[in-house]
Amino acid sequence: MELRQLQYFVKVARKQHMTQAAEELHVAQSAVSRQIRQLEEELGVQLFVQKGRNLQLTSAGRLFLSRAEDILNDLDRAVIEIQEFLDPEAGEIRVGFPHSVSMSILPSFISCFRQDHPNVKFRLRQGTYTSLIRDVMDGVIDLAIVSPCPESHEHVKGEVMLTEELFAVLPPSHPLAESVSIRLEQLREEPFVLFGEQYSLRPIVMNACQQAGFVPKIEFEGDETDTIRGLVAAGMGVSLLPELALRYSTLIEPAVVKIMDPKVTRTVGVIRRKGEKLPLVTDIFRQFLLEFKPSRAD
Missing domain, CATH: 3.40.190.10 (Periplasmic binding protein-like II)
Known part of the structure; x- marks a missing residue:
């Protein structure tokens, strides 16, 4: 078994396509096919099955993939360790x-x-x-x-x-925009702009609102801080964002107000x-x- 065979196998498994794998490896498709075939012959099992235009791992292929990835990762770390030794x-x-x-x-x-x-x-x-x-x-x-x-x-x-504080982010024209600090409960009736459910900041905000005695009305969701800041600045709702996310400037800026009750923080x-x-x-x-x-x- 050769290292090249493992590298080609992992690339094909990730791309689920022989041609795309060959393009990323900068080799001919026939070379990739030949190495995969030789690997299957040596192992005595079929690693892939054709499914439409894509290749799908067999049960044996999925088992072998995790081990092959471990081997390649260990090799990468070994090379790094030698480089650092030198x-x-x-x-x-x-x-x-x-x-x-x-x-x-x-x-x-x-x-x-x-x-x-x-x-x-x-x-x-x-x-x-x-x-x-x-x-x-x-x-x-x-x-x-x-x-x-x-x-x-x-x-x-x-x-x-570090532990950082979360701040209320409001449209510049909001009645509370000039406040030194607010209670989160004061945003009870406001539409909220939040990160999607796959982001860790969302449950922090939801829990803080629960502590303040309400469930936020979520009208917009975003995948990036800039999106949320922009929507708030445009008057689409309010949000809570951590201090780190407010350290740089954007084209349109929302108002940022301290929350005094409850104090909302997150660890980094x-x-x-x-x-x-x-x-x-x-x-x-x-x-x-x-x-x-x-x-x-x-």
């Missing part, structure tokens, strides 16, 4: 971020870290709370910044970086796989994240 300052950091962090403080993280580690490369991956945890578990990335930071998880270890943390040693430069970056305190001017 030059700890020339390694690669694989890290994931949610949208609110990548738009606000990610540039500060990387810029400050590279001042002392100029040769380190970053492989960045953006995702939702659930997808980032899954990517860490699967070895696609080594670290992820997530919110809220999981207090206990079977497969990942979370460490809190860094996660990694449990029971697994991080590559040296990645662990240095993890410690940097835990110690880094961005100023409001960043």
